[in-house]
Amino acid sequence: MTEPRSAAPGAPVPLVAAQRVARRDAARGQILLQPTDLTLDAGERVALTGPSGSGKSVLLRALALLDPLDGGHVLWRGRAVTRARIPGFRRHVAYLRQRAALLDGSVDDNVRYPYSLAVYRDAAFDAGRAQALFERAGRGADFLARDASELSGGEAQIVALVRVLQLDPDVLLLDEPTASLDPESARAIEALVSEWFERDRAARATVWVSHDPAQALRVGTRQLTMRAGVLSEAPHAGVAQPQEAAR
């Protein structure tokens, strides 16, 4: 469809490139996201801050192609993503929501679930690997057998993250994953993401939406801010905002 993005010869093609992506709330006629350009290169860790309702989640969901765009498009490694390739694209570009949504059943059922999908036909569940990831987050051997409905918010988010990390995505889009978690779970989440990134940092990238300026500095090497649907590259000059409640 679209030609590979014209880049300077030798320049690496970005993993994800959003070109003029825009979103509007059709019901209220309100602009959620002004036409926005964003390129995410391999090896980049982007932290995205901004007030509640400024469009951070809207941008993140647009990058994951989860919501219909009112303009612009998203390129994956320089190419437009056709309809049929969208599930495959989401395998590479994983979106983690603020509040984990787990299926009925055990933790084990939840981490196995992706392997029932057509897009992971070539992959097989590795219980040892899931177990090891849970251990890294301080969860013991019996954790896989726990019932998902009995988990705390922090534990549920750890399950959701492990469910994604075991699938080896290239890009992680993290939508305030620790916003409503206890400090211990939040640290576990940060550690898991950072380990995943370090394992192949030349090929991976993250966009981490956060309300917490200190966290933004920890998890991001490139700081972006969003205000009223406008994205800007901002050196994080101590624009300390009060930590707001979850959107």
Next chain:
Amino acid sequence: MNAGLQNLSLVDVAIAALLVLVNGAISVVLKLDLERRLAWAAARTVVQLLAIGYVLGWVFAYDRWYVVLPLMALMTLIAGVAGSQRGARTYAGQRADSIVSIWISAWLVAAVGLFVVIRIRPWYAPQYAIPILGMILGNTLTGVSLGIERMTSELTARRDRVDTALALGATRWEAAQGPARDAVRAGMIPTLNQMAVVGVVSLPGMMTGQVLAGQSPLQAVRYQIVIMFLIAASSGLGTVGAVLLAYRHLFSAEHRFLASRLIERTPRAKRRAAR
């Protein structure tokens, strides 16, 4: 034909209608506050049935396909609209989905029943076509409305999970199939229940009517068996059709869940309450 059937005078009917006072008394004693609705429902029962009696009497006597078919179409349309009025949430196009799925399934199955099984002559014979379509429509409409209601309520309740499944790389069908299966099941269960108790707990109205009219019970039972399977087929087909149409409206080809299309049914309900 009605050798065994006593003709009812309007006085006889009025005596039966007085039984509504039993319900009225219950409502008053238990303070159910249902008296007005009861009176309204009773009046509708009388007026609607008298009216359809006159209409059918005329249609049967006139006996022309160009009268029978429009009447059947009107019945189908009313069933389709009624089938779309259940549930707390709706979406643009729900009424059309209900009408289309009821129309196609009921007419297809009625055609099989009338032309292949009963082999009516002429092909539009109203004393067969109209009541049989009516019975099919009544049950299909229940299945369709329960199916759509369950689909929209499940998708609302499981919205986050559906969205998460898509984010993990599920196709739209993989993400929707749980709610869709539950919805089809919900739509088919009333018919299955009915089939399980027919003849034991309930004697269906049509069978009862045939027996009252002097038909041999064995023949009446055969008709009832045919009808039960026609009803089961049509409500199954209609439910699946409605759920699939709802799925197509609520999931885009880009494997997105268009949750914002699910809207609460408040505006119309408010308008109705204001009347």
